[in-house]
Structure formats: structure tokens, C-alpha cells
Amino acid sequence: MSQAAPNLAESEGNLIVLSGVPLLADPRGALYWPEHRLLAVADLHLEKGSSFAARGQLLPPYDTASTLACLSALITDYSPRCVAAVGDSFHDGGGPARLRDADRDNLTRLQRGRDWIWITGNHDPEPAPGIGGVFQETLRVDRLTFRHEPKGGSGEVSGHLHPVARIAHRGNAVSRRCFAADTTRLVLPAFGALTGGLNVRDAAFADLFGTLAFKAYLLGDGRIYSFMAKRCLPD
């Protein structure tokens, strides 16, 4: 049954109960479902650097390697049976073809011995050859539904919005990626190394949750800091 990460004990701070299902929010930006040994990450935006480069802004070509290294560490820690990449896994449709060999090999290695589900996103709506895994628009497991763009249904885990929250204290403001969740819906933080964010006080979140009665779980150094959305600063 449940297998927690060796160095990440279940604690109140990291625990999010969604539609009655206990989930672990990892401060590195992934969601782990112990019961099904399922690891979910969203918005990897692989090959974002090269996507910009093709349009004339020569951003570092290291984002894919960086993102996969973080993912690799999580997979080592949790040893999940299934990995769900919740959409926008590549920054554009040409991304899979631009993968460097080393990164492609690394990806193949990570997929070995487990299910790998590419949920399609708005940046990568089409299945792509040569990157393994299976392609699905949504993934339903038990009471939960994983899809890229949130629709607001009960038990929904989504990405797309790249939530970021800002907390001010003593004249300083700290901005971090975060999970945004109430008791029935959850938006994953963007996982990609070059992926920016949208403030949780943006109208998009109010539309989704209906009110400000949701929480932001900020990614800290080795732990999660949770705040009510109304305590977070707008942009």
C-alpha cells in the first residue's frame, strides 16, 4: 500500500485532502498519491529555451536537462508506479523533435518500469513520436480526474495556470510557486525550469474556485508553507 518518500515524512503541512483523498504536496513542485503510487507534475514546458531561440531570443539550452534532473530526483525518492505529466509537457509541438539525445535517453530511463502518461495540453495538443508513454486527454483514477486545463469539477487535478503566490512581511515580499487547492479542486504548480507564474489573486483563480476560500501551498526550501488565498498579495 502506501509508500512515503524515505526522507519526506507525511506531515500536516504537506498533506492536502482532495475529495477525501489524502495527497502529499512535495515542496519540489510535484503531487504524490501514496495509495496508487502516482506522481503528478504539470507544465514541464520542455524545450522552452530552444523554442525561444528559434524565435530570436537565445535563452539557455539547459532547461530540459534541468527539469528532467528535478523529476529524476523525485522519481528516485518516491519510486512511483505511475507518472502523470499533466499537460504542456513540451513548450511547443516541435519540442520532442528538438530534444537532445542525452535528454531523450534520460527520459527513456525515467519511464522504464512504470506507466507514463502524457496528458495533452494547449502547448502540446498532439501525441508526439519518440518520447514513449501513452497520450490521454484526461486520466481518471478513483475519485480523481487529472486534466490540463481546469474545468472546476469535483476531484479535479489540473495545471495550466502556473500558480504563484506572494506573501509580504516586514516590508519584504516573497513570491513562490504554489499548489492552489480547496477541498475538491487542485491546481499544480508549473514544474519546468523556465516556467513563470500567474498570481493566485488573478481572476482566473477566483473564476475556478468561485471565491477566495482556497489555499496556496507555497514551495519552500524542504517544506510547504500554506496561506489562505486572501492573505496572499495580488500583483
Added chain:
Amino acid sequence: MEPARDLFNATPQLPDVFVRWFASRGWQVRAHQLALLAKANAGRSALLIAPTGGGKTLAGFLPTLVELNERGIRSRNLKSTGRALLRSQGLHTLYISPLKALAVDIARNLEIPVQEMGLPVRLETRTGDTPASKRQRQRRDPPDILLTTPEQLALLLASADAPYMFGALKRVVLDELHALVTSKRGDLLSLGLARLFKLAPELTTIGLSATVAEPDELRRFLVPQPTHDRAHADLVTAQAGAQPIVTMLDTEEHLPWAGHSARHALGEIYAHIKTHKTTLVFVNTRSQAEFLFQELWRANDDNLAIALHHGSLDVAQRRRVEEAMASGRLRAVVCTSSLDLGVDWGDVDLVINVGAPKGCSRLLQRIGRSNHRLDEPSEAVLVPANRFEVLECRAAIDAVAENAQDTPPLRTGALDVLAQHILGRACGEPFIAEELYAEIRAAAPYAALSRADFDAAVDFVATGGYALKAYERFAKIRRGKDGRWHITHPRVAQRYRMNVGTIVEADMIKVRLVRSRRSGAIVPRGGRLLGEVEEYFIETLRPGDTFVFAGEILKYEALVEDEAYVSRSDATDPKVPAYEGGKFPLSTYLAARVRAILAKPEAWRALPEQVREWLEIQQWRSVLPKAGDLLVETFPRAANYYLVCYPFEGRLAHQTLGMLLTRRLERARLRPLGFVANEYALAVWGLGDIALHIKRGDFSLAQLFDEDMLGDDLEAWLAESALMKRTFRSCAIIAGLIEKRFPGEEKSRRQLTISTDLVYDVLRKHQPDHILLRAARSDAATGLLDIKRLGEMLSRIRGRIVHKALDHVSPLSVPVLLEIGRETVHGEASDTLLAEAADELIKEAMS
């Protein structure tokens, strides 16, 4: 230095028309004006050092006006053959100023002699505001004199017709050179100048400058540098004006221990304004300017015309103040460094400097704003806002009396600016790397540029400079079969032109006045624009917070796109006190003088009694360090243990020191909780009793302050430092990695699809020696982190730490301890902050 007078005899007479004009104005030609003319006649480049009001600008243009007059007479005699002749003459003189407004004003002032003497001279300005049609015409048919800015020069040079436009250029006049060379704009200008020397074989330069510490460095800036030697322009020094009369306000009131408001001296400042015709009141930050302006109006029973001027105010408002000032309608202007440079004012007869002078050259330039008649002394009053500032004012007055200068040394050219220039050169015409390298090294700031760094910059421009050669097919410039580097697509040049320049201010948010909204409804656009503030200031506000801006107490309502909506507030005290802007660190030179005063009790006689007493009690309770020593005091207070040291190296260096010391104390398990820094001192507090550990011999201050903190500790901190990320961001934008503007749209950082912080993290992890990281590190050495100065301090105090273990607070430590709670404690975004905020919530919930 070469006195101007000796050149008098060698000087050719001015043409009659000029002599008559000077006489008609009741002026006498000044010795330095003639000396500069002689240099120009001899085909020499020259640096003119003259105080404000010395007829500096006219001196700079006199050679050009004389030459154009002669050229006009010659061409009349030649019986013009029409366009061909006109064309062969082309642009004669290029004038470059650091301020757009200054270029426009100088043009206006220059029209007067040109018209009154009927000179055949066409002069025009070219700034960001010049309409496109006029710009095109200027390229086709250049005026005789073009007045412009470093950015516009870069743009002109990046076009294919630059050789045509500048081929016949005779002279470049660089105004306020002392101010230009201290920034990246100076780097950009030096590279443009190097290009001009190549394009125009007959070119000479004239630099105009206030007095500086090292005139030789400015002289190098003005001429091409040979490969293995140093070349200097000639030097002309104008006679200094009368020695200024500088005094310190000896207040009747209680002198505050800390703070920068000078509230105590308000009545005395007002009295000075009342007894003078026109007073300039200089302060160091915008928040001080706002505060003082408001308080002065509160005390303004006589309804004197007192105005406010700082760089964040709306341009139109600033212009109105400047015009009112020039026409003598104002009794006083409260201003920041926005008035340090520039346009001549009416009859200012008093300069009041509120707060710390920071540097003596800076103070001298401010004092120079008063009384433009050279033979009469300028009058200035220094108003220290707290006790430490009294020491600094005293040191500055002594330094001014000795005419000492502490302007910073010439910069080493920045690599990000180099990258921008290389792309600009390729946009102009294809270049051969060897030739461009030689051309660039002729610019003084880049004289020591290594070939490896140059090649790295070319590689960066071409494909991003990544060790992982992934972007060959996306290259912006490429070497062709002829060995020349050229742009790969016209779009590259278009984008270069939209992003040229080195001024990357913090992103600014427009402040718009609207009616307070009671409901949550969105306020419609269109209220009055008050000015701009830094985005990071707005980021710390919550709706409802009050702050002072544009002379009023305002309530923050909302951020709508790139505008902050504010409403008038009836609050009498703003909730958010600090809106910092324009902080300069105390100059190393003045700092040394302050330390010397502290170390010498006989020097205290010149200090106000309150300050003398304070120092005497300090001497009795603790100790006052010798000039070269670092005093470190430790004492318990409430539940914490404090460590206070007094390096006098400025707030920026102290903040960096604070970050590094807390890391080390953390490692030594002394459980530091926070620190606070001001210009003079740094206080760190925590749960561990440092004095006890020193006594037991298991902890040493020599180790704590060891220079090796600039190794791994610094590296570890830089990885997460928000200041470092801000530094990197500006390098990335200047170098063109991140483009702020795309054709047809302008993006602010809010809309940028990529965050430079993330780029920084990725790059740091994968290619720590990337050219942009090197550029950012070199900026950090002198900029927001002031690491270089910290390094010099650590080496200075090695073996000279004086530890005093006290059982309670020392008098000298009071000012910095009072900053706790008033100043941001960390200056860094960190987990500690999140943890505290979370705990605070828990406390609220439990109480």
C-alpha cells in the same frame, strides 16, 4: 595642470563678429574659452575642467562656431554650386549630453549667439522624441551641429549610412563627462566614440567636466588608446571660483539619534529660505524630498513659493517647476539628484544640503548650483539629520576646504554593453573580428579587453555563448565566406534598434490619482498621472496602505495593468514610511575622514556639543577605535545577544556583510535571528552569546571576519540573492538576451513571458562561467552588493579588530539599533520570512 593663462599669448584673436557679440552682452571672453579655441585650432582634443557657471558650454562650442563662421565665408566666396557643395560639408559637430532635456536646452541657448551673430549654422537635436520624418531627413541631410544622447549615437552608428553621415565629422563635444563615464552609458559612449574615430579621420574631441579626482582618466576617454600605451587629450583647467562658504547648521533643537527626516531642523531650514532670494534644498532620496516638501508647506505661514522636483515625478510637472525656477518665481525647490546636473537656474543664492553629503565631489557640485557669478563665493548650509551625519558633514566641510575630490575611478568596460555594441556594429555593416577587436580596444574603458573576452562576446551575440552548441541554426550573426560577420536577417537589426541603450531601471509603475472606491468596483481609467514608482515598492503594498508621493499622502487602491491607482488620504502619517530612491553609498574617502575624526578627540572641538557629549560617553562606556581599527561590540539586550561593528563602508557593503556574517554565525550554531545595517554600522542579533564563546576560546572574531567569506559563503548566497538576480536581469537586457521591446509592442517585465530569475538559476547551474554571469558578478562587485568595497575593508581590518564585551547597549550603537523595524531587516526574499509570516498567523489565530 597647465594654467590656462599661459596660453593667452598663443591664442589667435577671436573673429570680430564674436568680439562684438561678447561685448554686446557685456561679457569678457574667458581665458579657458580662448585656451580651448587654441587647442582646437591646433587640431588637439582637450578636456576642459571648469566649475558650474564658468561658461563651460559656450567654451565647448566656441571652436565650432568660429570654424563654421569661416566655412560660411569661404563658401560664399566660392559661389556655391548647389547641393554638391552642401553635401561635401556634412555634419561638423556632434554634441552628446547625458540628459535628453539638457540637449534640448543647450540647443535653445546656442540659438541665441547663432542668431545674434547671424552665423551660417544649422543646429538640431535628435532624441527619442524626434519624429521619424525628421530623423530620416537628418540622415540624408545632416545639420552642422547635432545635439543628442549616447543611445541615439548608438542607433545612428548601427545604420548602413553611418559612414556617409559621420565621414566629415570634425568634432565631438561631450558634456558633463564626469557624470557620463561612471555608468554603462559611458561604456556605450566610449564604444561609439571609437567607431567615430574610425569613420572620421579628422575627428577631435572636447570633453566638459566638473572637477574630478583623476582628470587623467577622463583625458584618456577622449582619444583613441594605442595598443600598448596610454594616450591623453590635452587639459585646460578654468580658474576656480571663489572658495564656497559652507557651514553646518548648529541646531538649537535636540539632534536625533537616527533617521533621515531632519524634522528637528525644519524651522531653521524655513528661516533660511525666508532670508534668501532662491534656495535649492538638496536631499538624498525621493522619500526625503517628499517628506521635507510636505513639512515645509505645513510650516509655510508666509505662503512662500516652494516646489518639489525629483526623478519620479511626471515630466510635465518637472518642466513646470524648472520653468518657474528659471524665471525666478520660486523661493525654494526641494530636490534630489535629479537637479545635480544640467540646466542653468536663475539666481540661486543658497544651497541647503539635508542629510549626509555622501561624497565631497558630489557636495561641491551641488554647492556649485548656487551663485553662478564666479567671483562671489557660493553659500551652502549642511543640515545633518542625525548624529552620525554630523560627523560626515564635518568631514565633508574639511574636505571642501581642501578642495579634495572623491569621484569614482574610470570604469572597466562592461561585457553586456560590449555585446550590445557588437550586434549594433553588425547591423551597421559586416565586420571583421580582428578589426573590430582593435577598434574596441581604442576605447579607454576597453583598452585592457582580452581577445578571449571579445571572442566570447561575439559568440554570445551569435548563438548565445553556450558551451552546449545547440543554437547554430538560430544564429543572429554569422561569419560569411568573406570572413565578415553579418546579421542573418533584417529582423535582427529591427529588434536591435528597439532595444538599444543601457538604462535598465527597475520596472516603473505609473501612479494615477483616482477617487477612493468604497465598493470593490474597478475604478475607471483616466485620473491624473502623478509620476512613477519602482515596481518592487508597489509589490510590498497592500490595498489601503498609505504612503507619501508627489507631495501628498496617498492611499494605494489597486494595480491595473501597469498603473497603480491611488486616492487622496486624510491620514496624517503615512503607514508605509520608506519609499527609497536614489541611495548613494558614503564615499570611501569621506568614510576614512569620518573614522579619523572619531579617533581624534581633539577634533571633536569642532563638533556640536550634543555630539561631543555622545562621543565622550561612548569613550567612557566602551571605546572609540583608532582610525584603522574595526570596533566590534557585543552585549545582551532583552532575550537576544547583539554584535555591532562599525566599518563605515556604506549601507550596501554592510548589507552584504550582514548576509555573510549571519551565514557564518548560523554555521557556528550561534543562532542569528536578523541584522540591520546603516551607512556606518552593522548590528546582528541572535540567541547565541557570542562574547561567552569568545571568552571560552571556541569562537574568534578574526575568523568570523576572515576574507575567506568572499569565497564559498558569498557564492552560496549569490545563488539565491534577489539583489544578484536584479543585477543579472539588467545585464541580460542590456546584452540582448531578453528583449524588452518587440516590433509593434512594448512589454514590461509584468508581461515578459520569461523570467530572468529562472534563466539565472538555470545558467548558474549549467554554465557558471557564462559571459552574462561574469558580467553580473562584475556589476555586483561595485553595484547593489558592493563586494569590492567589502573585500577591501576585510583586508584593511585584518589583525585590527578591537572587541569590547559590554553588559549593555553602547552609545555608538544606538543609531543603528534604532533602525530595527524601520528598515527592512533582510533585504532578501527568504524562507525565514515565510516561516515568520506563517508563525504570525498562528499567533493571531491563538490570541
